[in-house]
Amino acid sequence: MHPALPSPITAHDIAARLDATLIGDPSTTVCRLASLEGAQGDAISFITHKRYLAAARQTLAAIVLVDERLAPELSHVPVRLLVPDPYVAYARVSQWFAQLLAGPDAAAGIHPTAILAQSAQLGSKVRIDAGAVIGEQTVIGAECLIGPGCSIGRGVTMGSGCRLDAGVVLYDGITLGERVIIHSGAVIGADGFGFAPSKQGFVKIAQLGSVRIGDDVEIGANTTIDRGALDDTVIGKGCKLDNQVQIGHNVQIGEHTVIAGCTGIAGSAVIGSRCMIGGGVGMVGHLRICDDVIIGGMAMVDRPVTEPGYYSGGWPLQAHAQWERSAVLLKQLPALRQRIRSLSTLVGLPKDPS
Amino acid sequence: MHPALPSPITAHDIAARLDATLIGDPSTTVCRLASLEGAQGDAISFITHKRYLAAARQTLAAIVLVDERLAPELSHVPVRLLVPDPYVAYARVSQWFAQLLAGPDAAAGIHPTAILAQSAQLGSKVRIDAGAVIGEQTVIGAECLIGPGCSIGRGVTMGSGCRLDAGVVLYDGITLGERVIIHSGAVIGADGFGFAPSKQGFVKIAQLGSVRIGDDVEIGANTTIDRGALDDTVIGKGCKLDNQVQIGHNVQIGEHTVIAGCTGIAGSAVIGSRCMIGGGVGMVGHLRICDDVIIGGMAMVDRPVTEPGYYSGGWPLQAHAQWERSAVLLKQLPALRQRIRSLSTLVGLPKDPS
């Protein structure tokens, strides 16, 4: 349960903000956002699907965000706010409450221990926290927030309204769009992994490209996105990358694609728009994945995907002893197939087409 | 081989510290801890299982930690220290020697380049290293050690005796128990990965919960633990997380559970106590794993586990050509099964129950 808001909010004010239809007493107040099960009488909650109706019927929430279709089932709730999409409404309330809980923003300004290169340019109302370092020729848009200890290289361009949490690293020459959020420990623009084998060992291929990140992208903690070898690595607008994602050099990702944690995309892969890629996925380099593809968690993407749809891979969990048996049999599959062929021949079954 | 201790330690002193029974000359000295194979005459070693007896019979160690059962086999070792659990005794000696090797602790105190908010409260004997940043209303217990460049947000609560190595990030509002160890680059409390899809793209769901970490938890380098969406992400006391582990929002982990490196746990998973989860595991969100479960490395945990035991998954390594053949046959399994059914019908074998 998150801390209470500094002062309660009325149902009327929430309805006004969301452009919602209010059923109940508009002076009802709440000071928390909670799940249907976790809500007490001081909370607003939300229902996004009829499978949660059982929980909704027992909720103690004072206000529930609900769509027209499910609203009749929630007549016991003191206040219903009718919205077309309760999940989006919940998201908007969460952002509002987060602002109220954070209190007034620390004043814009440059912390005295931040190090700004002389030629760096800052937009209005930029805040730069303790120990951050900003390189030459770097341009930071209005109302950006650079957390403590960030290291921003030379020639970086950052649109307005970006937020970099503590300890983010942007190498030289990176471009961010507007309202990009980058969580702590993410590293954008390290050298791609490229070496030419020679008799004297590997010769490093300098990575001359950069990274371009579109508007409204969010990048998780400790995620890494490498700069391109010759051209740029590109993350399209609206993409959301979770924590510990690894994006190799020259990768291109379309718009509004989501990648869950611990997924690695090898160099020069091209991924479409509106894809949803699960966690722990590994994608081979130089592949193309079309728009609107869903990849299940832990899948090995070892071939291109040319049709939208849902794809998976990965060995399902088994009791260890069963897994051991399956693993042995997997290796015996060629022998089993041969056995089936012998049997077929023996009994005169027509030839197996496989 | 680690550097020699600044001054040798007698068998007598070690026995006293471990409450061990000493067989041999108590004035024997050592200045190193080593494996049975690596030990020279200046070292103490240990034997934890009879399968190491061959190595033990050849060891040059001056002192060996051994239990009563195996002690008779080691009569050639100058000094035997009888302890109930030689592995635990080794652990305790390692901690002691580490302290001696580190020399006197740097004095407690705040480095002049650290940035402390005015309302931050520090317990006695706290040490805060260069460039660390501590936010408003944050409370740091006695004898905590905050490494260089750490970024500790607002409203953080840290029990006594915690150690944060260089560059750890704690976001606002995180709670740590006592004696928590966090290695460099770990990020605790970044936003969970939550977005509501809408026609205008994804709408961010602000993450209003926090992270609570119990006593004696250890967290590896570059591990990430996200804050909860509404409630808190919880890591129970005594848990040990290796490097590059990813814990999604709202995850709850019981007590004394161990998670090896590179494992990712998706949001809202609930994991019991005393579990041992291997490296590179991926766990789907919203699952429940009961107490006392062992998960083998690289497994995809795609279903709940309700019985204690050992579970695995993952395709065992093969020569590439064999793997290619197995992979083809895996896709042909439905056809193979059909073939077996046809054969069974043809020869009049009773219907396959599968």
Place this chain on the structure above:
Amino acid sequence: MHPALPSPITAHDIAARLDATLIGDPSTTVCRLASLEGAQGDAISFITHKRYLAAARQTLAAIVLVDERLAPELSHVPVRLLVPDPYVAYARVSQWFAQLLAGPDAAAGIHPTAILAQSAQLGSKVRIDAGAVIGEQTVIGAECLIGPGCSIGRGVTMGSGCRLDAGVVLYDGITLGERVIIHSGAVIGADGFGFAPSKQGFVKIAQLGSVRIGDDVEIGANTTIDRGALDDTVIGKGCKLDNQVQIGHNVQIGEHTVIAGCTGIAGSAVIGSRCMIGGGVGMVGHLRICDDVIIGGMAMVDRPVTEPGYYSGGWPLQAHAQWERSAVLLKQLPALRQRIRSLSTLVGLPKDPS
């Protein structure tokens, strides 16, 4: 497309630098390096294999690096530079151009906000950036570059010509060879993951070993390499580790071995020289992999490899519905095998050897 060089370079100068045979006008100039497809008339490009001949025949590049064998096919290119290995030549040109693009190096010297311990020793022309911290007894070789916010512990030894990007952490006692490159967020020398179970919970095993890294090693962003328990973790010279690689304690890696991103190597594994390990691989601890082994991406290395060659594992991507069917059949493999045996008995096929 990377920015143009500050001033154009002649074919003559490039040929001289590479010791290449020039066919064409030596006064031809370029100001960019580009792929065959991406090149305009101001670019130099390269061809590494005959499968790129179609692209090469259409390239607009002013200069192409090519070997003797393919050179006759590229007679339309204004300048051909004949080199024995065009990929290595490309790597060398990329390094040269990277230097030219970076402009004159920031002057060597210590940034006033860097914190140097009194007993630290610096070679000539060392550059230490803002906010970096260098511990007691640490020795840094000539011409090393320590990026902003790096944290270098006590007793570290660093050969000449090393480059540590922003925010790298080296724990106490680490040894680097010469010309080691470490990208941002990498953590070298955190405690290995070792605990002795006891009735009171896990007892930490102090990690007394260190990490030794050979000459010309490159380590990717957010990669972690743990220190050894008793002996050292060792990375041999010329090894290249990509981003987000995890190396457990006591691991030993030979020379010129390459490990792609997101791969985890568990403790005490021993890996040979000249191995190529794909991305997302997980290797069980205490295994030995011989020299000259290639491991495909996402493989689970669950057994030792004693013969050089190419090994793989991992479930190939399937449409989700097909994957579900395969996953069910995988669990039914024992039943299918039994069925085949029954059939064989029934029809009198000689006993299956498997």
